[in-house]
Amino acid sequence: MEIQENNQLLRFTTAGSVDDGKSTLIGRLLYDSKSIFEDQIEAVKTSSEKKGFDYVDLSLLTDGLRSEREQGITIDVAYRYFATPKRKFIIADTPGHVQYTRNMVTGASTANLAIILIDARKGLLEQTHRHTFIASLLKIPHVVVCVNKMDLVDYDQKTYDKIVEEYKQFASKLEVKDVHFVPISALKGDNVVERSKNMPWHEGPTLLYLLENVHIASDFNHIDCxxxxxxxxxxxxxxxxxxxxxxxxxxxxxxxxxxxxxxxxxxxxxxxxxxxxxxxxxxxxxxxxxxxxxxxxxxxxxxxxxxxRPNNVPEVEQDLDVMICWMNQRPLSSRAKVILKHTTKECQAMVKEIKYKVNVNTLHREEETDQIQMNDIARVSIRTAQPLFYDAYRKNRQTGSVILIDAYSNETVAAGMII
The missing domain is CATH 2.40.30.10 (Translation factors)
Structure with missing residues (x-):
């Protein structure tokens, strides 16, 4: 039995601004990899014709909820499953709006890879910065930047190169290591599953080739037992x-x-x-x-x-520094009491201090803050009622992560990464 068996399953998340084409891209991956049933294809074709489209709207394969469809956006985290002969995949499709940062954190927390979509006409937006920051914060090991809608800029290489250069400059400030870039058209299928004849200047692999071949066995910590x-x-x-x-x-x-x-x-x-x-x-x-x-x-x-192992023991502490994403509509204040869940252990805890909030668009720290609102990302210090055995999140994503639960309503109110 080899560690390579982990390679059989890749969890990835998709993120991008509204209308960047995430749903169409996922629909294209499912359609071109022949992972959907004939009756589903027929239903999508019928819906596309009713809407007056002269093409098959593949986004309908993923935007299943009627309320989402009516607004033309994806609201919650939707999990999709498909497989090719090389690998099985779980997709966490997350919304692009700023008010759904918590949804992206939820969807990306277990991902091996993040696909970040950028509209070729618009370039980098605030959401691009935010999603890249969250991918970095959650230590997602691999990032694929898909510059989408290349068909709408006449497959222009200069437009693509400019976006790639801008993204590299921003990502250099963060801990994002393994980054790949692919120019695509999710609508037309260019460079998603099949190589594009419209972009012979792109010598890199297609998106599906990257997903099938990215090396993920070393993403897990196989040293600390x-x-x-x-x-x-x-x-x-x-x-x-x-x-x-x-x-x-x-x-x-x-x-x-x-x-x-x-x-x-x-x-x-x-x-x-x-x-x-x-x-x-x-x-x-x-x-x-x-x-x-x-x-x-x-x-x-x-x-x-x-x-x-007796000679390799994790940290044991009651005072923790944690980066959290606050997920509840009620704001968090210091001295708040919560239940902390860490691996299989639960204990009571108190948020001692809010150290600073992160502006995810500028990456600046806002230190004069006494409350955290929903979707805010902040560094807090927490005291637990019992000692926890943990590793720093950068060493081990599993033993370095916590969730905070409201003691009265039993709602999950925050996801956290131990620093």
Whole structure:
């Protein structure tokens, strides 16, 4: 079993300003990769004819909700699934409006790759800056910038080159490392799945080729072993009465039977007896596999505990500095009490201080602030009622992320990244 098996699934998010063609692009990917049924195509063709279009409006494949269609925009995060012989894909289609920043954070939080759309006629807009900043903040490892609607600028290379240069200048201020650029026309299909005959000057790959071949096995942290325990399995049947297994998802590192492990927070150590996947023993397990482990010694382990290597222990703190995106209509003030959820652990917490708010368009810090409004991104300091075992978000996106929950309404009010 190799880590390369992770390569089979790519999660990506799409982001862009309103009317940049995200829905049409996703429709084109689904249509040209033959991932939709005949009856769906027929329904879209009929709808396009009723609207008086002389072309098939592929955006109708993704904008499924009537209220969205009537406004011509995508409102919530819509997840789409498709596959090619090389890979399976999950698309998080997120809206472009500034008031839906929280939706983009939600959709992008688990993504390996972000597609950022830019209208060739308009160039970089505020939303382009905001979406790139969020992709950088969420440490999305790969970014593909699609300069769309090239058919409306006569496939002009100078227009494309100018946008690429401007984007590179902006991205150089952020932690965006692996960036690719593709000139496309989602409406006509240029460089989406098939190479464009209209842009022979573009020597790079098509969008689908990039999606199929981008290397994502190294996106996971395979060095620091982290196994948060989600559930303790104690079957009550006579034949399994001595079985005690620990189920959960591996959030870092590679575990093998015989490895020595340390249980946090107790500090007890033991060795892994065996690792099971779907009830069958396996020789090793790694992120993001969900497995059941048994240990050689009977020690106290419960939900919210974490198995790690004795010589590679995460940070253990009660005071955290966190970058959060506030998702609730009620503003956040300092001294607010929340429930903090981190991997499989939940505990009470308090927002001690709002350090600064980030203006995502200019990247400037606004330090004179005592409240955070919905969709704001800010750095706060949080004190938890119990110590947390965590890694910085830049080291491990899984053990470095938290969500904040309102203690009274049980609503998720913020997503956060531990600094």
């Amino acid at each position: 982290r196994f948060p325990v989600q559930m303790v399995i104690r079957p009550h049947t006579h034949e399994h009465r001595d079985f005690r297994g620990y189920a959960g998802r591996i959030e870092g590192g590679i575990f093998k039977p015989g490895d020595e492990v340390k249980v946090l927070p107790s500090g007890f150590t033991s060795k892994i007896k065996d690792i099971q996947l779907n009830g069958k023993p396996i020789p090793e397990a790694f992120s993001p596999m969900s497995v059941t482990m048994t240990l050689e010694d009977e020690i106290d382990v419960s939900r919210g505990d974490m198995l790690v």
